[in-house]
Amino acid sequence: MTPLSRRVLRALDRFHADRPWDHNAHFHRWLLRQLPRRAGAALDVGCGSGDLARLLAGRAERVHGVDADPAITARAREQTPTAVPVTYAVADAPAGxxxxxxxxxxxxxxxxxxxxxxxxxxxxxxLAPGGTLVIVGVSREGTPADHLLSAASIPLNIVMALLKNRCRPAPRPVSMTARTRPPDMTFPEIVREARTVLPGARLRRRLFWRYTLVWHRR
Known part of the structure; x- marks a missing residue:
């Protein structure tokens, strides 16, 4: 890597640190469009501070969010009004x-x-018969298509950061995110394994370093 490349990367890091936006929340509206208008029970795995669980409460009669982090689960409870039909529990997936x-x-x-x-x-x-599973995931880049989408996401990421922060640096929120680790499976590996377990699952690469999976149980 050249000195110029290192300076550009450092500048991008500073830019995004000052103008953060939630790449996962960006997919929430899309996710809701994959679901029926009304449902009985919903489970959000890795619910974090409960943003998606509260949105699911507009579709489901009851929602249960689970997360392995006790602190962030407590934050989700604090942020959820008592009238909203969402409960939370600390649990390790998948066993718990x-x-x-x-x-x-x-x-x-x-x-x-x-x-x-x-x-x-x-x-x-x-998942109940007729139920819907929706996953927004992260994969390891390993194919030309992965690298092409990653390259396309970089300028779009800057545009989204400007739009969502109205071209101004955002105030720095108190961090409540769980520890993360990089993905170890490529998208083709994910597709192959997912369709073995979930026949007929629909998977698609997405911008902003994500992929989606939708599966309907018959």
Whole structure:
């Protein structure tokens, strides 16, 4: 890497540190469009501070959010009004997931932290007949298509940061994010394994370093 390249990367890091935006929340509206207008029970795996769980409460009669981090789960409870039908629990996925069945299961930017096949099997086994599983995941870049989408995401990421922060540096929030680790599976590996566990699953690469998976249980 040349000195110029290093300076550019440092400048981009400073830019995004001053103008953060939530790449996962960006997919919430898309995620809701994959779900039925009304559902009975929903499970959000890796619920974090509960943003998606509260949105799911507009579709489901009851929502259960689980996360392995006690502090962030407590924050989710604090931020959720008592009138909203959402409950939270501290649990390790996939072994600690509640039994279900659930009409909707969601998992955003979490499954790469879990044993992938076992997690999909746990989601499948807890999904009610006719239910919908939606995953927004992160994969390791390994193909020309991955690198092309990654390159296209860089300028778009800058545009989104400017738009969402109205071209001004954002105030720095108190961080409540869980520890993260890089993904170890490429997208083709994810597709191959997912379609073995979830026949007919629809997977697609997305901008902003994400992929999506949608599966309907018959």
């Amino acid at each position: 997931l509640p039994d279900g069945p659930y009409d909707v299961i969601t998992c955003v930017a979490v499954v790469h932290h879990l044993p992938f096949t076992r997690a999909l099997e746990a989601f499948r086994d807890r």
